[in-house]
Amino acid sequence: MKVVYLNTSDTGGGAAIACRRILKALEHYHGVEGHMLVQEKNSNEEYITSIARNAWQKRLAWGRFVAERLLFLPHERSKAVRFLFNLGQVGTDVSEHPLVQQADLIHLHWVNFGFQSTSTLKKLFALGKPIVWTFHDMWAFTGGCHHSGDHEGYQQECGHCKFVRNPGSNDISHRRWLAKKDAYQGTPFVAVTCSRWLEGRARKSSLLQGFRTQTINNPIDTELFAPVPKEQARQQLGLPTDKELVLFAAMRVNAIGKGFPYFEEALQILLKRQPELHDKVELLVFGQAAPDMVNKLPLRAHQLGHLSDPKKIALAYNAASMFVTPSLEENLPNTIMESFACGTPVVGFEVGGIPEMIDHQRNGYLADYRSAKSIAEGIRWVLDHNQEGVLSANARQKVLSTYAEKVIAEQYYQLYQSLL
Template sequence: MKVLHLSTFHRFGGAAIAASRLNQALNRAGVSSEMLVAETSIDEPAVISLAKTTWQKRWAKARFALDRLTFLPHERSRDVRFAFSPALIGTDISDHPLVQQADILHLHWTTFGFLSTRSLQKLFALQKPVIWTMHDMWAFTGGCHHSGPCERFQQYCGHCPFLRLPTPDDLSYQDWLRKQDAYENARLTPVGCSQWLANRARKSSLFRGLSVQSIPNPLDTSLFAPMPKTAARQELGLQTDKRLILFAAAKVSALGKGFSYFQQALQQLRQQLPQPEEVELLIFGAGDEQLLQELPFRYHFLGSLSNLRQIVAAYSAADLFVIPSLEENLPNTIMESMACGTPVVGFDVGGIPEMVQHQQTGYLVQYRSVDDLANGMHWILEQPKTGYEQLATNARNFVVAHYDEAVVAGQYIQLYEEVIPQGLSGDIRDNQRKP
């Protein structure tokens, strides 16, 4: 049994990281699993780059640029430039040896010039079983990655709020028609990383008649594990006698990450604390450090972290992790923080309430409430030692029980056995028994 994962990116962004982790988890579980990406960022076993030569790498970047250019005349504003993907530009990989050899094709995040809707249609025409792990809503909308309050994906899209000139037959409706055509007769099983996303997908007209599943992203909880706070802080060159609030994002300034809510809530938190000078901020991710200079607490900016040891140290050093995102599926950062024993404060949106149990593993904040975001941070900071230790233990235990890679790999293996042709499922189990 051979499984091939398809992902635009190798390790850039949460979807790519989740796909890479699943690929590793399946191999450790004894499944023959490989991952084909537009271009690799580092050498990694069982990860293959579509672009190998210099020319191919340039063409991959050109496809990304062309993909964005197709949306440029339609975009409502620059704020939504990367929130909608027409998927008119892509490459045909249906004849690629890895695709031909695979028993199951496992899609992840595939836009931005890697696979067009036409490319997907050619893959579906092979009549191989296809699992599609959805990391956002794009697979079942007319092009947006998150629809927000718009529910038109339940019918035919059109009148798209992301477009400059929304009409009944606008770009979103045309894209919806292309997807409808591509999905016809596909042996497709969509999988939401969260129950929230799976429930949204079940309402989509594009997935009518399909069995939408829900399986979370995996995490290696032996790597993401608590470090003693003092040791973690010393490793990062931080003072050991402060309370630390952590904020992390792939791009700190990204509109959907809610940094402005974080900033406003910190202003209120400073007024609530009897000794605000004892609290400092720890921030990592890409972005403009000038955004941080107006924050009301002293901050330590670590920039983008790629070293796993440093990432674990950052989570372990913090007293709490704040994620004020306005749109989320099942954030890797939440499970990483909780696995390291650090409680989480986040808005009640998307898949976050499936991860953060209110006042058990963190604090679930009323959506878009600056007041409650400040209250959540204050509540955790003011916990007595025994109360905080219980929060940390609960957080770690929840991740181990629900998101550990062995648990998630087992759920996917069960799904593979349900969708593959009769006679091949035994191969999966045989592989698992091999040393």
């Protein structure tokens, strides 16, 4: 069986990580021959091919990304929403690419930022090959936003969009909804969501009525992301061994949706109630972050910067006493999965697919949405209740039974088989 996997990048973001993990798991457990086709390649893996193979093609790829942003510029409500909405108007046709032509099945993932447009997707669909599309957010079934929040226009025909400057019944979100409707007609791709929460939203979308939709979680390598003694992990990273370390991690720490201000406020609340924690607790941060953001936190912070080596990422999770993720919009975060696999409990808001991952007061703490006070209570609770390592053991077991590569590979293999 030959499968081509399409994703904008091979390394940037959770979708790229999940895509690579799915490909490798299916290869390992079921012998599926997988190739990944991307717009932007940053790794040296032989199974990954970029459509931009020379300097000119790379400039074209950058141009498509810029064009997509410029086309949205007249419509965007503010700079704050610039990357929260993608028109899907600019893309490149890969329907004639050898990897696509040779594939028995096409598996789409996150294809925005000038890689695929509604028109180029339509050309892929016209090939008549079985297609699986794993949704990592809501974009595939909205007029352009990646997460609609409390706005439910996607259940009808979009329009009156909160992301656009002049919302109305025929605004850009409605027009892009119509473009997707046209592209999807007669195309029975299978929509796979990474969480039951996202599946529930997909099923309500007017664009996906009549489509087969199911949930298959993202996988994780439980041998790479595995517990090691905390003291050992901390020594390797040059971190203190006599403190509780609270971790905050995100690809871009300052991204609005990652909730960093709630983390900062929660720490202030925690220390106001228990000032003695100043001497017991320190912070660990990894991801792209401005030093002044981290330096203003009320506790000493150790910055690891952007981490790309999975082994070092696993060490960081192992070094932490807990991982705090006050994200405001999430599907099924790889970060929580990675933390659990290393036996590190997680505190996070009760939003999106997170309640499917965190079992409250069993492997972490589910905080009330957008409540810094509740995050503070969660941090305190985990500090008090993981002395015997019970939360850590439960976190690891959740991953082994639910997200292990063998488990997820079997589910995808059965889906592939049903389509061939």
